[in-house]
Amino acid sequence: MTDLALDQTVSSIAATLPGAAELFRRHDISFCCGGNVPLGEAAQDAGLAPEALLADLKALAQAAGRDAPSETKELISHLLSRYHATHREELAWLIPLAQKVERVHGSHPSAPVGLADALATLRDDLDAHMAREEQILFPMMQRGGSPSIGHPIAEMRHEHDDEMEHLKAIEHVTHGLSLPAGACGSWTALYTGLRKFTDDLVTHMHLENAVLFPRFEKAELAD
CATH class of the missing domain: 1.20.120 (Four Helix Bundle (Hemerythrin (Met), subunit A))
Known part of the structure; x- marks a missing residue:
């Protein structure tokens, strides 16, 4: 996932980005029943800086699949x-x-x-x-x-x-x-x-x- 943005829903990110679910759990951000909200809104509700949470997710995206063969x-x-x-x-x-x-x-x-x-x-x-x-x-x-x-x-x-x-x-x-x-x-x-x-x-x-x-x-x- 390369197009991460604050207007994406929490549930869509958790379902497609490896490691995102655990990151959300650590911050008590629901991504099942309450996951149909934009990332920026979820971050604010959890008392987090939206850009900081987005940066953490982008780091996960950069690391995703690194241990998999390229061929x-x-x-x-x-x-x-x-x-x-x-x-x-x-x-x-x-x-x-x-x-x-x-x-x-x-x-x-x-x-x-x-x-x-x-x-x-x-x-x-x-x-x-x-x-x-x-x-x-x-x-x-x-x-x-x-x-x-x-x-x-x-x-x-x-x-x-x-x-x-x-x-x-x-x-x-x-x-x-x-x-x-x-x-x-x-x-x-x-x-x-x-x-x-x-x-x-x-x-x-x-x-x-x-x-x-x-x-x-x-x-x-x-x-």
Whole structure:
């Protein structure tokens, strides 16, 4: 993201810029239910200097994706191993852990009621999305592209938007991943894992939307 500005909404920034969600959480800025407000307004409401918050976000944008390979084939391999495989592994234990926390602590005012269902829905959508990339889109890219590649890329971008909505739902039911005083080890481990998972997913989508996909969209336009 290179066009960060104070009139952008908090929710759109959190959903597309790696690290932004955690920055907002540290400053108690909501980006799910209360996220449809301009960044400048959210900064003022939080008692922050808008330009200072914007500078912090621009620093995150400059750092985004620096650890990813630059060559297309290596970048795809990185996406498969670092994100596709990792998402599947982490959701396999995050969902049962969420079920346990809801079962044991469901009566607590801060309990993440509905989290397990939200994660299961995200898992199902994400599994199908990643399978389409692995079976259709990435092989096309590894062969150098195709005149018809614009359609699957557009579909993947649309599905990324759906995944962003799932992340907002997770943020909502966990009250911004805010642990209550005296939270047990399971609850703490759940939110620690969710912080990593959600930030990984935003980074994953950023690398595809902002780095990988444009290479083939530009080539298609040039044909």
